[in-house]
Amino acid sequence: CVIKNQPESINLLIGAVDRALTNGKTTVLLADSDAVSREELAGILRRQRISVCEVASAADALQVLDSGEAIDVVVTDLDLCDMTGAALLAEVRQRQGDEALPVIALSDSGDRRIGAKFLEAGGTDFIQKPFLEAEFNGRIAYAAGIQKRLQTLQRQAASDYLTDIYNRRHFFLTGPRLVEQCLRRGETTAIAILDIDHFKRLNDTYGHEIGDVVLKHVAKRLTTLVGDEHLLARLGGEEFGILFNGFDVQRAFAFCEKLRIELAKSRIVADDEELSITVSIGLATIEAPESFENYLHAADQFLYMAKHAGRNRVIS
Numbered sequence: 001c002v003i004k005n006q007p008e009s010i011n012l013l014i015g016a017v018d019r020a021l022t023n024g025k026t027t028v029l030l031a032d033s034d035a036v037s038r039e040e041l042a043g044i045l046r047r048q049r050i051s052v053c054e055v056a057s058a059a060d061a062l063q064v065l066d067s068g069e070a071i072d073v074v075v076t077d078l079d080l081c082d083m084t085g086a087a088l089l090a091e092v093r094q095r096q097g098d099e100a101l102p103v104i105a106l107s108d109s110g111d112r113r114i115g116a117k118f119l120e121a122g123g124t125d126f127i128q129k130p131f132l133e134a135e136f137n138g139r140i141a142y143a144a145g146i147q148k149r150l151q152t153l154q155r156q157a158a159s160d161y162l163t164d165i166y167n168r169r170h171f172f173l174t175g176p177r178l179v180e181q182c183l184r185r186g187e188t189t190a191i192a193i194l195d196i197d198h199f200k201r202l203n204d205t206y207g208h209e210i211g212d213v214v215l216k217h218v219a220k221r222l223t224t225l226v227g228d229e230h231l232l233a234r235l236g237g238e239e240f241g242i243l244f245n246g247f248d249v250q251r252a253f254a255f256c257e258k259l260r261i262e263l264a265k266s267r268i269v270a271d272d273e274e275l276s277i278t279v280s281i282g283l284a285t286i287e288a289p290e291s292f293e294n295y296l297h298a299a300d301q302f303l304y305m306a307k308h309a310g311r312n313r314v315i316s
């Protein structure tokens with residue numbers, strides 16, 4: 001299990017949504033300070049084709065979670081060297097908030113109240129040692145299954161149905177946090193609204209279905225060009241939002257110019273027709289904490305100016 005040191009802002013973007021995209025494989029974070037017992041549990045999990053990230057302390061477990069590692073289920077002994085399993089549970093819950101991970105505890109203490117207390121504190125499940133391997137596997141599989149379904153729903157709630165990129169809801173939910181991080185680092189940043197020119201005309205000429213193909217094409221090109229460093233979403237209709245991760249307005253402007261030129265260059269093939277489009281971009285700088293709607297409104301006003309100045313241009 002490798003702890004990746006990703007910058008904070010990247011962790012934000014690779015949130016629940018992208019973790020869910022890391023395929024159907026289940027990864028268990030296994031915390032047990034007893035090496036023998038840990039190896040035994042890891043062996044059982046691996047025989048079920050589960051990836052196991054093994055740690056010997058609560059501190060290491062939290063470090064793995066903080067690193068943004070894709071973890072589906074936490075399995076912990078209740079008696080860790082540096083913390084009780086219940087205290088680890090509280091830390092996990094505090095960090096994860098609504099997207100709480102399943103946390104399953106094990107204990108060989110004969111005191112049944114310990115397990116009851118763990119469940120009362122919000123633990124997902126409790127397994128008394130010694131256990132039957134089939135019971136252990138069944139409980140892990142059940143928790144992992146629920147977690148996978150939750151991740152799928154989170155991904156669906158954050159993505160746009162037509163283009164499969166992030167939607168407006170996700171943009172508004174994560175945008176303010178990204179802005180706050182940039183400003184806290186002492187960086188200015190920028191927000192862009194990109195709108196396809198004369199899209200109504202394209203729909204009227206070629207039909208709505210070809211319009212949809214064009215939207216998907218633009219979303220795909222933007223995904224490639226923008227990458228995952230910045231936040232990209234379809235805000236609605238033929239409008240896309242880009243929240244830059246700490247770009248000053250000059251850099252953001254140059255980036256938007258590149259997007260504009262690249263999109264104008266691309267040939268879109270749909271139903272034997274070869275189409276091309278242009279886009280207008282309004283770009284606003286973000287220097288001081290204001291409401292997220294204000295930043296977007298400013299970008300929208302620049303977009304309006306770009307349209308009135310003749311389209312196919314960036315205005316900031």
Ligand code: GH3
Pocket residue numbers: 162195196197198199200201203207208209210211212215236237238307311
């Ligand atoms: P402008 O250059 O000023 O932006 O002109 P425009 O025609 O692009 O802008 P307008 O806002 O007048 O029209 C946007 C059109 O986008 C109207 C609407 O039918 C179309 N549209 C919105 N959502 C979708 C969609 O999901 N699929 C398709 N095919 N068209 C859509």
Ligand code: MG
Pocket residue numbers: none
């Ligand atoms: Mg319009």
Ligand code: MG
Pocket residue numbers: 195196197198199200238
């Ligand atoms: Mg338009």
Ligand code: MG
Pocket residue numbers: 195196237238239
């Ligand atoms: Mg529009």
